[in-house]
Amino acid sequence: MTSTDDQQSSSNKMNPTALHPAYSVSNIQSKIRTLDGTTVTYSSWVKLFKFHAIAYCVLNHIDTTPPPVTTDSKYLAWKELDILVSQWIYNTVSDDLLTRILDTEATARNTWLKLERIFLSNKKAKAVALETKFVNLTLSACSSVDDYCKQLKDLANQLTDVDQPISESRLVLQLV
Known part of the structure; x- marks a missing residue:
């Protein structure tokens, strides 16, 4: 568990009905510019995205942390957040990239890796x-x-x- 997860976890223990910070983001496009590979480069976009993932306690959805097993009681809450992070990714890439990465079954981590392959392969x-x-x-x-x-x-x-x-x-x- 990362330190941001620890912070979120401890704040939820004090107030279990507290809303996760990620749900307070109403317009991700105003925070992270659209990745097109030309004007906004992949490396710049990654830095901006990671800053926000850390700030809103969802870095674990794009880093190497595996999701909880589907039978775990925390899975549904994790899945909701993962879909939210996936939406952030989809909303901050160009239309051309969106058609290449859009997958309703993919986790945010899988989508993140797909983008990485597009920009860093070859x-x-x-x-x-x-x-x-x-x-x-x-x-x-x-x-x-x-x-x-x-x-x-x-x-x-x-x-x-x-x-x-x-x-x-x-x-x-x-x-x-």
């Missing part, structure tokens, strides 16, 4: 494709200098996600 191939885009991006292909800078920075962030970070000096050289 890193080398993705890095080569992104590097090619980065090197070949020209100012004439963009609508403005601001757009050019933004696209370069987005590509640099995506390269960081596949373990091929672009240094600031290289970014400046490419810009020039």
Whole structure:
């Protein structure tokens, strides 16, 4: 059991009818930006999501903690929270990603791992494709200098996600 689980568990022992903190989240999209893999990179989204999972005592639904057995009296409460966390994931990914991960039978952990595989598998191939885009991006292909800078920075962030970070000096050289 994690320390956040301990805190939640101890607060529920003092007040067993207390509502779990996760139920107080009414609009997760206002807290976690939509993961699209371009503007919001996978690594940024994961950090934001984990911050909220910790704050609302549901990290155990996306980390390695196994669910309780279905015959356990705590299973129904766990399942409700797990579905809520799954909804958070579904509500904070782009429509393209949603169609790839949506599964009504999956746990939040399974959905989390599916997203991880989408973004972290084939890193080398993705890095080569992104590097090619980065090197070949020209100012004439963009609508403005601001757009050019933004696209370069987005590509640099995506390269960081596949373990091929672009240094600031290289970014400046490419810009020039």
